[in-house]
Amino acid sequence: MNLPFQALTLTATGRLRDIRTEVEVSLASSLANMYGILENYERIVALWDTGATGTAVSRSLADKLKLPAIKMTQVHGQGGVSDSRVFMIDVRIPNPQVNIINIEATEFVDNGSFDLLIGMDIITLGDFSITKANNQTVFSYRIPSAEKHIDYVEDFRELNKTQSSLNEKEAQKIANQARIKNFKKSHRHKH
Amino acid sequence: MLEKDYAFFKLHLDEFLKSHNGEFVVIKNEMTVGFYPSQLEAFTAMKEFPLGSFLIQQIVPSEQSVIEFYTRRVQFA
Numbered sequence: 001m002n003l004p005f006q007a008l009t010l011t012a013t014g015r016l017r018d019i020r021t022e023v024e025v026s027l028a029s030s031l032a033n034m035y036g037i038l039e040n041y042e043r044i045v046a047l048w049d050t051g052a053t054g055t056a057v058s059r060s061l062a063d064k065l066k067l068p069a070i071k072m073t074q075v076h077g078q079g080g081v082s083d084s085r086v087f088m089i090d091v092r093i094p095n096p097q098v099n100i101i102n103i104e105a106t107e108f109v110d111n112g113s114f115d116l117l118i119g120m121d122i123i124t125l126g127d128f129s130i131t132k133a134n135n136q137t138v139f140s141y142r143i144p145s146a147e148k149h150i151d152y153v154e155d156f157r158e159l160n161k162t163q164s165s166l167n168e169k170e171a172q173k174i175a176n177q178a179r180i181k182n183f184k185k186s187h188r189h190k191h
Numbered sequence: 192m193l194e195k196d197y198a199f200f201k202l203h204l205d206e207f208l209k210s211h212n213g214e215f216v217v218i219k220n221e222m223t224v225g226f227y228p229s230q231l232e233a234f235t236a237m238k239e240f241p242l243g244s245f246l247i248q249q250i251v252p253s254e255q256s257v258i259e260f261y262t263r264r265v266q267f268a
Contacts, residue, residue: 034234035242051262068243070234072197077261083197084259108265117265 006098007142016130016137019048021093025057025116027067028088028102041092042064044115048139049130052119055091055105060109061115062087075106084108091122098143100125195221196246207250219245226250 010021022190024041026032029040044063056075057067061132069085084106091100108117126143129150199221202206207216207226215233217224224245227233233247249256 001219031234031242034238037242049261052260054257054259056259056261056265069193069246070242071246071248072193072200073257073259075259075261079263079266083194085193107260108261112264117261119259119261 003144004100004151005142005144006096007140008093008095008098009013009141010095010139012139014135014137015132019130019139020045020114021048021095022046022094022117023116024094025061025065026090026092027065028090029103031070031088039090043114045113046091046093046116046118047114048123049119050120050123052117052123054119055089055103056084056108056117056119057087058110058115059107060110071105073106077108091116091118093141095137098141160174192220193243193246200246200248201253204209204253208252211250212252214250216246216250217245217247219259 008021010019015177022043023046024043026039026041027037028085029039031037036140042061044061061067067087067089071086072083073086075082075084087105087107089105090102090105092098093100103122105116123141127145128141129139129152131140196218200216203223207259211226214226214228215230216226217233217237219240225233225236227236229244230247230249237247
């Protein structure tokens with residue numbers, strides 16, 4: 001499937017403790033269309049969490065959107081193992097707009113902090129990076145993935161290669177200068 | 192109600208696995224409505240019923256079923 005290129009970037013000064021973005025959530029439009037339900041988007045705060053295998057919505061958001069459960073599944077969280085309702089949702093992330101459709105999301109008890117936990121199911125749909133150049137934390141996300149990977153080890157190797165090549169050139173230059181000096185010296189003696 | 196349907200599914204999973212491994216089962220009011228090769232086909236077959244009044248579960252051995260893990264302090268159920 002050819003996905004259109006979509007991306008978002010978030011910049012913060014200093015160190016960012018967690019990644020939160022404003023998003024809009026609704027019942028998946030595929031289901032809304034099939035069952036003749038009017039789509040209703042709610043704008044809420046989402047937390048991006050690489051420690052979550054899947055996406056989850058708060059109970060109050062599920063209630064507000066009247067999300068119907070499509071199935072149930074087992075969840076392992078801090079409180080142990082439990083069964084959770086699963087909803088099918090669409091997520092719109094402005095800045096500029098990124099649309100993620102047909103996401104199966106479990107349900108968590110409200111914590112007053114965020115209403116959507118964005119898990120690895122969404123994160124791994126594309127590329128996700130956190131960089132900290134010039135003391136600014138920049139979070140960026142794109143779908144689909146770029147054609148090239150970010151590889152810091154490769155960067156390190158490249159830097160070392162350049163450095164050793166420079167060192168080699170420097171050593172060569174010093175050796176050449178010494179040779180010239182010796183040549184001049186021996187010529188001076190002959191005269 | 193859905194909790195009861197889910198309990199029904201778990202109770203009958205071994206039986207479903209014998210002839211419908213990998214398929215999707217629709218359960219409503221603790222009864223099997225039908226088996227479908229895909230989730231989409233199951234949704235299409237249930238268009239006459241309100242969403243949320245039935246469950247569509249994939250029939251896979253429990254060790255292969257999708258289990259979600261959360262490390263953050265969010266509480267489930």
